[in-house]
Amino acid sequence: MTGAMMQEKNQRQLEVNEFHNLAGFLSDPPVDQKELFGSLIWIICNSCINTFWNTAKINRQGAGSIEATIQKTKIIVTKAVVREVLRLGDQSHHPTSYDQTRVLAALQRMSYEGGYPTMLKKLFPPYWRLLVHFFLQCIAENKVGFDQLNKTQTSAIVALVNGWDFNFSAFIFDNMKKMLEYPKKKIFMLYPRFI
Template sequence: MNVACYLSDPPKGFEMYKSMIVGLNTCRLAHSLRENPVIREDWIKHFWDNATAKKGDVVIKSKVQGKEVSVSEQDIREVLLFGDEASDPVEYSREKVMEVLEKMSYEGACPPPMTKKLLHPYWRFLAHIYLVCISGNKNVLDKLTLKQTSGVVSLVEGWKYNYSKSVFDDMLANVKTINEKYRYKFPRFI
């Protein structure tokens, strides 16, 4: 997890987002968005300094202050309470995603990538929250991959989606391409 959100009433002039905030406070991502444990940057640094995962691994292994730590998709599911199942999809077809994006007044061509600024501001807010708080996006915060867009439209439509696998896959990618700039992207829950 990247950051926690303070999902309270919007400030004056932004009342149109109240229903989105209510939705975020009641959706299956609510716990992961709002949970704000004490963040020990030194633990996170130790985790990434020592993190290893071989091709095909289903566990990231590391050492934090001399203690063995492992993180799996199931660990993420249990800690972040996404309410997903291992069998839930992590990506939907472009056609299915585009049908929903059209309902959301998306003005661009078929993703990927989906350009956030081409969404109506209401939905752009949701895409932004997803990119900043859930995804392991290491690039600009205006583009969403098909996998990330699938996560957003799954929230909108109430579709099954394996958020735990999505977060774990992003963590695996982080192990392979660790860079000081992205060191604190994950995991907030160590």
């Protein structure tokens, strides 16, 4: 078997989750051209996202990157690129987790009624539950289980609420890398709105 054939055979196919993978648009196309442009935008966006994830590989040299090819163009994503594109206001030296004591104290101030490290959205008062819900839908890497947060996600939420420094760019980039590090698991299109 040639190298190209092996690569094609081993290439993962995306598990498309329509609910999670919708691409956002700034506005609707003109009414008289809505049918043409609406489907065209949908096809181009999804095609590029599918191609990105199906060709993506982790390059562990240097600071690490994700490299993919879309329409014969090499795309390189790093933590710095995520930081530059998303403008989240974080810095490379900011942490991506906090110690348990500090997180627990912050959760108590937020009137959280559950235990830690496993945190459940439903155990927050409604106003914090809404924030957690949007966080899980927009930033977290969860495929399913939109009620439970892991330690890093919990640190991100309490940092957001308390105005603590948090490296959201590293959080997002690391979640993208996790998609590629487990070849036996199906991957899905994470973060389609800015890839």
